[in-house]
Amino acid sequence: MSIRIQLKVVKGPDEGKTFSFSEPDIFxxxxxAPGCQAHFRLSPKDRYVSRNHFLLEIRPPYCYIRDNQSTNGTYIKRKGDREFKRIDQAELHDGDLIQVGYTVLEVRIIKEEQLASSEEKVFCIRCGREITELLRSKRTEELTISDYICPECKRKREAKRRLAPKKIYLCAICKEDVTSKADKDGRADELSDVALYLCERCANLEQREVDIREIRDYRILKxxxxxxxxxxxxxWHKxxxxxVAIKKILPKVVMDEKANKLFQREMAVMSxxxxxNIVRLFDQGMVGRMHYFVSEFMPDGSADDLINNVYRGPLPIELACDIVCQALDGLEYAHRKGFIHRDIKPSNILLRKVDGRFIAKLGDFGLAKNYERAGYSGMTRPGETAGTLLFMAPDQIVDYRFVKPPADVYSMGVSLYYLLTAKFPFNFPSPAELLMGLVEGKGVKDPILIILEDPRIPIRKKNPRIPKKLAKVVDKSIKRDKSKRYQSAAEFKEAILSAI
Structure with a gap:
């Protein structure tokens, strides 16, 4: 069964026009009118419609609507309702009507029988050899990253492990020798440059009250x-x-076996x-409907934590630039491999202090795309503030399906601006400003409209201490027009280094 979402204009100047979506998209x-960046442009004669009135987020089988702080509002009427009701954001259902100005659109969520197709092939994530037959009998709940590696690659990994010089592994806290335990799964050498270990006594001391005691072989500490x-x-891997760090996701969509396997396989590729300068993905799995991802533990928090908890304001220029340049190294590597991050922000730049210097790594690669495949909105995620949207490039709204590396570079530029000022490059209060009580309770413009319409505020207007050469680099990195920005992470990094 596949899902198609259809929007049909049933009243207004464009009556009869239909839009159909079978893949995630933003509409x-x-x-x-001048300044309109909409995919569907209503008649300029309808003055009750704003230039960028509302946004539809298509996540089959779900469809979300978000009013962009329009002057005259967005209204929906559900089956059984007697009248239209004004909304800020909502999940749409089959048969709902949307009204803006003189235009009414009908939402149809259509289930279609899929033609029987040949089994989708699966390939080793290391060498590309086909391994479809090896996985056929396994259910999604049984699969881990190791299952997506062919026997030959596993043999090579084991041979390399046997030839590697023996290393000593110590508890990260008390320095007790834990070598005999560390290599129980044969991966200690492979992960020696990123993994930390705890003896059982220290793991017990780290234990805090949690909502879940264990996930498979992992004991949850906090x-x-x-x-x-x-x-x-x-x-703690028993x-x-x-x-380790474990992220668990409970998909909103009830995903079938094929969709679950695709979800797992695409994340396995991220390993x-x-x-x-990229947080290493160690493992993944599934318990019931819950997907979980196991990655290296970064003990010193994130770049966002430095602003909120350590400096309680902007970072020193040298530190901010060092952190971002390291993250740009990781981003350039990922882009050359063909991956787009889509969710870069200071809280996704994780830190580990080594010999007095912060090592910065980009986290959550691959999760933004798969999170949306799991049925969730990328624009209205629960537990996140509206301000987190302001790290997003305009390209991710107007060209969602075909977003390219410059969108990530833009997000890195906004992140550097934020680290240097503790403020956004717009008239919108940052979490740091709210934390410090620097903002009065004033109404603020919708973040989507800010991204699409507002000029970026030059960084020296937010922090005059920024050197002019560096300010010029930062301001270029966040241009609204992607052709005027840095086109690669490497180019952005080179510009930063030449300016400091």
């Missing part, structure tokens, strides 16, 4: 954070003593992103 509706993509835990 902007507004009045055809909650690290809650956000729009789920809950993140600090956990067989090896490895300290191939092995770079000193």
């Amino acid at each position: 902007l509706v507004g009045r055809d 909650v690290l954070g809650k956000g729009g993509m789920g809950i993140v835990y600090k956990a 067989p090896t003593g490895r300290l 191939n992103l092995i770079h000193r």
